[in-house]
Amino acid sequence: MSSRETVLQWSVTALGCLLLVVVVADLLTASGSTAVKGVERALPALLALLLAGLGVWLRRRGVAGRDVGIVSLGVVGGAALFVLIDFWLVFIISLGGPIPKMTAYPTLNLVAIGATGNAVLTALYLRLRRQNEKLQRLTERLEERNERLDHQTAKLESQNERLNQFAGIVSHDLRNPLNVAAGRLGLARETGDEEHFEAVERAHDRMDTLVTETLSLARHGKTVEETATVSLASVAESAWGTVPTGETTLSVVTDGRFEADANRLQRTFENLFRNAVEHGGTVGTVRVGLLDAGGFYVEDDGDGIPAADREAVFEFGRSSASDGTGYGLAVVEAIVAAHGWSIDVTEGTDGGARFEVTTDGADAFGV
Secondary structure, rough: OOOHHHHOOOOOHHHHHHHHHHHHHHHHHHOOOOOHHHHHHHHHHHHHHHHHHHHHHHHHHOOOOHHHHHHHHHHHHHHHHHHHHHHHHHHHHHHOOOOOOOOHHHHHHHHHHHHHHHHHHHHHHHHHHHHHHHHHHHHHHHHHHHHHHHHHHHHHHHHHHHHHHHHHHHHHHOHHHHHHHHHHHHHHHHHHHHHHHHHHHHHHHHHHHHHHHHHHHHHHHHHHHHHHHEHHHHHHHHHHHHOOOOOOOEEOOOOOEEEEHHHHHHHHHHHHHHHHHHHHOOOEEEEEEEOOOEEEEEEOOOOOHHHHHHHOOOOOOOOOOOOOOOHHHHHHHHHHHOOOOOEEEOOOOOOOOOEEEEOOHHHHHHO
16 A cells, blocks of 8 residues: 555544644643533544544544545544634624624634534535446446346347248248159159159258258347458459359449458358349359448349339248249348448349448448
8 A cells, every 4th residue: 555545544533633632632732620621522532533533533444545535634624613703703792892802612623513513414425426436337347237138139039030940941942843753753662753752852942941041040030249350352252153143243342451251241241142143134244342321232244123122022921933942042141231230222224133231331341
């Protein structure tokens, strides 16, 4: 503990002792009966002891030196205030005539009352302030805990929604090809026709695709916890090389670097490219570039998506093709949400479909 801290912690006790010394000195130097003098100075002596005891109590409670110093200022301020009151009373009396002979003990009484009373009030104020600070800290912790609970609740709701979606796959999407396979297998046993076996194989392929897409949605929908600096052009070109695109070409209009999960981001581009090639009609070029507001876009020059259907394209299981799973764009939205981003679909520059992924802000990119 520093010497300054020690001085502050003992300051109230020192002031109480000082007041007691002044009272005793006045008692010893004043004239008159000892008993009368003792009675006249009993109150300031008692208050001086009370003040000194308050200082000891504050130190034992571990009150910070700064707060004890504030109480000391209250002691001095209270004493000064009552001295001024005493002087004001003497001034008022002097207006009515000669001032009678005054003794020191009335002033000592006023000083003791002012000093001790203000010390107690200041100590109570500091106690209330500390309690208020503790209450504020407790309130902040409760708010933080509520935020965490809200986040966990939202996460659980999202997981429950995804579980319901997966339950729908098992109860509906997988049951259809399974029923087809079972029916065709029975016919194949009866007739031995090769066509029925081919239908069973197609049904199995369909189920395999559904299972693969479902696992992808479950895996890629988790919140991104680790990221790395990736290049927009590099990820887009890598994704383009994994998708059958035929005569369609890729054009990276602008490049940039930003923080993302590279594997999941590549899957985003793969699904967007596949959606453009398979569902965009006659597509000559797919363009990729940066958004001014922070983010990137993928657009094609195909048939586009009607305005009435744009809000529904990310719905789970929705597909414009009879053999589609409807999970491709749902996976895209899940990956984007896992990064904390957002995605919208609008009309492209040449009338095709344009998907815009908006990040937290423009600072996410550094060209």
